[in-house]
Amino acid sequence: MTDATPLSARTVADLGRETPSGEVLHIPGYPLEDRRVGIVHFGVGGFHRAHQALYLDRLFGAGHAVGWAVCGVGLLPGDVRMRDALTSQDGLYTLVSTAPDGSHDARIIGSIAEYLYAPDDPEAVLARMTESDIRIVSLTVTEGGYNYNPGTGEFLADTPAVARDLARGAEDAPETLFGFIVEALRRRREAGAEPFTVLSCDNIRGNGDLAQRMILAFARLRDADLAAWIEAHVAFPNCMVDRITPVTTEADRAKVAEDFGVDDAWPVVSEDFLQWVLEDRFPAGRPAFEEAGVQMVDDVEPYELMKLRLLNCSHQVIAYFGLLLGHTYAHEACRDELLVRFTRENYMDGEGTPTVPDVPGIDLGQYKDQLIARFDNEHVRDTLARLAAESSDRIPTWMVPVIRENLAAGRDVTACAAVVASWARYAEGVGENGEEWPVVDRLRERVMAAAAQHDDDLLAFLRDEELFGDLVAHDAFTRPYAEALTTLREQGTRALLEKLVG
Numbered sequence: 001m002t003d004a005t006p007l008s009a010r011t012v013a014d015l016g017r018e019t020p021s022g023e024v025l026h027i028p029g030y031p032l033e034d035r036r037v038g039i040v041h042f043g044v045g046g047f048h049r050a051h052q053a054l055y056l057d058r059l060f061g062a063g064h065a066v067g068w069a070v071c072g073v074g075l076l077p078g079d080v081r082m083r084d085a086l087t088s089q090d091g092l093y094t095l096v097s098t099a100p101d102g103s104h105d106a107r108i109i110g111s112i113a114e115y116l117y118a119p120d121d122p123e124a125v126l127a128r129m130t131e132s133d134i135r136i137v138s139l140t141v142t143e144g145g146y147n148y149n150p151g152t153g154e155f156l157a158d159t160p161a162v163a164r165d166l167a168r169g170a171e172d173a174p175e176t177l178f179g180f181i182v183e184a185l186r187r188r189r190e191a192g193a194e195p196f197t198v199l200s201c202d203n204i205r206g207n208g209d210l211a212q213r214m215i216l217a218f219a220r221l222r223d224a225d226l227a228a229w230i231e232a233h234v235a236f237p238n239c240m241v242d243r244i245t246p247v248t249t250e251a252d253r254a255k256v257a258e259d260f261g262v263d264d265a266w267p268v269v270s271e272d273f274l275q276w277v278l279e280d281r282f283p284a285g286r287p288a289f290e291e292a293g294v295q296m297v298d299d300v301e302p303y304e305l306m307k308l309r310l311l312n313c314s315h316q317v318i319a320y321f322g323l324l325l326g327h328t329y330a331h332e333a334c335r336d337e338l339l340v341r342f343t344r345e346n347y348m349d350g351e352g353t354p355t356v357p358d359v360p361g362i363d364l365g366q367y368k369d370q371l372i373a374r375f376d377n378e379h380v381r382d383t384l385a386r387l388a389a390e391s392s393d394r395i396p397t398w399m400v401p402v403i404r405e406n407l408a409a410g411r412d413v414t415a416c417a418a419v420v421a422s423w424a425r426y427a428e429g430v431g432e433n434g435e436e437w438p439v440v441d442r443l444r445e446r447v448m449a450a451a452a453q454h455d456d457d458l459l460a461f462l463r464d465e466e467l468f469g470d471l472v473a474h475d476a477f478t479r480p481y482a483e484a485l486t487t488l489r490e491q492g493t494r495a496l497l498e499k500l501v502g
Contacts, residue, residue, distance in 0.1 A: 028110035044072035122173035129184035143393035150396035155217035
């Protein structure tokens with residue numbers, strides 16, 4: 001990596017001339033010094049940089065106003081690395097999108113103009129959020145970042161950071177996403193300034209509605225009058241986002257340096273597929289997203305249900321079964337004929353599709369075929385460990401609603417029961433050949449403690465009401481679940497899939 005050029009605003013013009021591999025590296029076609037921040041974004045990770053930031057970069061490159069650049073904000077200790085990477089590179093980074101045939105689209109993205117790590121200077125974040133130029137505050141904080149009980153939908157006011165923010169005086173700096181947004185809106189109201197729009201870009205059904213409910217719940221606990229003003233004046237549009245973006249590895253960094261001559265502290269790799277369906281509700285104004293390929297619609301729900309219940313849930317299908325079968329990557333799991341048949345036929349066709357409404361302009365059969373092809377993209381090298389991480393946020397948010405809807409309609413839930421059983425088996429922490437894996441989950445101790453009770457109680461995992469509500473009381477679900485878990489533990493994963501696929 002010694003011959004690679006460190007990425008910065010000063011060096012970027014030279015990087016676009018010739019790459020060591022002869023491949024094209026696109027660089028921003030607009031003056032970086034002209035960027036003005038119009039969006040504050042919480043949760044700058046790989047997905048945001050492969051998705052929303054790319055759409056903005058496209059707009060700027062097409063000659064649209066660069067007054068919609070992003071100020072990224074980090075809240076957590078793990079965000080220090082992003083602060084250091086983006087600050088040293090003037091907000092620039094390399095995005096490499098790879099198609100199934102191995103062809104690349106590589107470009108330097110310039111739409112992030114600033115990055116603030118909130119614990120360094122909370123007041124700087126609030127000052128930026130209260131500027132009149134800031135018309136959107138967007139979020140990719142993952143499912144767990146909304147601080148709610150997925151079983152009841154209630155805001156968790158007693159989590160330590162939130163409780164500390166609720167106990168602070170108005171003059172004290174906030175610590176959480178909720179504290180920053182509510183305090184910034186309070187200041188804007190006091191100054192007579194127009195409020196910004198809050199745009200959630202997370203993989204959650206009704207992500208804007210959820211953000212609104214949780215932020216209002218926090219605000220009501222702080223100031224009921226302010227909460228009423230937020231409810232009346234702040235827009236929370238819903239959207240559906242889609243792009244598979246694995247965690248960046250050191251091998252990715254080395255390849256960016258070797259192929260493109262860029263010494264990038266934190267590049268991003270992704271598949272070539274890209275989609276954003278966005279509810280057109282931005283009273284304070286917005287970029288011309290539609291000019292960059294965003295689908296602006298009146299109703300996002302059909303698109304988001306399609307994506308959550310067919311893509312996201314199917315990722316959970318291949319994650320635990322794939323790991324239990326000994327696979328490492330998503331593309332390996334999608335070359336296991338038995339697992340692919342179960343995913344496509346038993347889950348997608350049998351239980352996922354019946355819960356998806358008609359989606360304008362979409363052929364669901366083609367969409368499902370496309371999903372399998374996307375999962376099978378070996379050049380993306382998406383790990384099953386990434387897909388299995390934070391399951392206590394994902395399964396309750398994505399798959400439990402599918403189970404409930406099918407139960408209410410009297411439809412079969414055998415496939416979903418088997419997937420939840422595979423999560424329970426995975427949470428035991430030891431595979432079929434004695435291999436051990438780290439269970440990465442905010443509720444790790446809790447789910448592993450439940451899984452440790454399987455010898456005495458096959459339904460122990462389902463008794464967590466925060467995760468599953470009352471599913472343990474539904475025989476139509478617990479019967480196939482117990483059968484699947486028993487087979488997984490006594491005969492193995494392949495035996496279960498053979499039985500289910502028939």
